[in-house]
Amino acid sequence: MQNPFVIARGAKTEAVVVVATIRQGAFAGRGECTPYARYGESVDSVTQQIESVRAAIEAGADRATLQALLPAGAARNALDCALWDLDAKMTGVPAYQLAGLHRLAPCVTAFTLSVGTPDEMARAAQAAADRPVLKVKLAGAGDSARLAAVRAAAPEAELIVDANEAWRPENLDENFAACAAAGVALVEQPLPAGADALLAERRWPVAICADESVHDRKGLAALRPRYDLVNVKLDKTGGLTEALALADEAEQLGFGLFVGCMVASSLAMAPALLLAGRARFVDLDGPLLLARDRPEGLRYQGSTIFPPDPALWG
Template identity: 85%
Template sequence: MASSEPRRLSLEIARFPLKTPFVIARGAKTEAVTLVATITQGEATGRGECTPYARYGESVDSVVAAIESIRGAVEAGADRAALQRLLPAGAARNALDCALWDLDAKISGVPAFQLAGLHAIAPCVTAFTLSVGTPDEMAQAAKAAAGRPVLKVKLAGAGDAERLAAVRAAAPDSELIVDANEAWRPENLDQNFAACAAAGVVLVEQPLPADQDSALALKKWPVAVCADESVHDRKGLAALRDRYDLVNIKLDKTGGLTEALALAAEAEKLGFGLFVGCMVASSLAMSPALLLAARARFVDLDGPLLLARDRPHGLRYDGSILFPPEPALWG
């Protein structure tokens, strides 16, 4: 939205301790470290939160440097369209893009969901994530979360069949989706998919490393397969049609809500189902992704549920039901 008033950009590192360690196939962490971009114009302020991710070659310092490299353009009034040309997809662009959506909503007085062409944002059901552990540890975690309708089970390769059986026994009524985080290999696909089918799993997310996922095209698997690390934005999406049934859209991968909306539209056009995911971060990072939730078969926006504390005006969760953000938070 046009405004003649000057802009000011500020950056802040935010740290959120986790309730328990978050463990996936490639490591563990005890806190979420995010970067918040705040753009102020007159009386209006927009914020966006990103999570730098080492898997994609990012660090807090590298993301700060990327944002600082275009500070002049942002403060001179670069809009969301210009931002897509100024930075590549990734965490840095995500923070700025979401801050600009929020700023435009605040300046115009029109909610971000309406700016995106939506009539409303409805509450949705989010998956709840279980970290990798021993079968006994995961069974205990699953038992504690057994009342939740959808559980996302992190896997790690060796021992996954035992983990799945333990989780299923502890949470017999929950819909299970699993995330291997690239830990499987082509030679064990058959046995791992068989274990998923036996446990009643409905979705397998990123079973193979992104550079080895061509093996997924060899046959039709008994459980739907979703791309995560293999897809960031629209580039290369068409080449994945013979490998995946769904794509996981994360704003830190797409570089913000602008590309996420475009990716969703292109994915739907190509016949993919949609999965909306997140990094472990605060409610500020989840809020823009909620604009995609109504289109998704699965929503995994449970980041704040894993934190020991969220930021002020955080999203409201009633069990696994996630409600839209208040304007004081975002949008």
């Protein structure tokens, strides 16, 4: 990592990922995932899940079959994205065309500011003030001061905030008021998943996006009274296949889309770009937070991400 990445649940100084490679003849497809402890995952558990379906994959299991072999999560994501990449390599048809898209255009990503003191976050915001969208990590107590400091340091940037389940009923009004005062466009996952019913009881002054509360299509409709948008992350959905289906159903239910990521390399970001054109916000800045990316990684120009070279993925 370039700097420690700090959210409400703790800090990390490195990105630990798992890469699945599936070969057929001269062709190879790759997919990358990030095991996430919040969801009970580790490198060992994800590796074990991948190995548990090795025989089925080697026997020719395709993307549709894979959905029934593994649950949503990081392991299935790595394999699903590897199968998309393999299909693109074998057919010579780019993955975005296989997904029914006519083109894959550049997009603008948010840039994430870690949780810190108001002064620390103001300095980070000032350094990134020329970026069009800043994603501000929050932690509950003291968030009003953090938001005011970031807004003063980056007066022109569009702000979105991510509470990572750290707010509580007793500080919702104060924190939402601080967001409104700072001109925040969106609040991501203010309350813990499973304890967010309060969000449906009234209208809030800022749009609310579900993250930890939504993984795949199961239970999506029940979240509609609570949230305005859903954060589609491939490590939650278990790959691009379910992510595309989740996006379709979410739009049919009236949700806006937010495309997010874990901290990972460009190999993990590339498949998510197939959803970017449909999203109100894109948060695929993982490689920008790393000390180094893959040599064939995505091209970032400021906050603009350009489509992947086939050597990377798809």
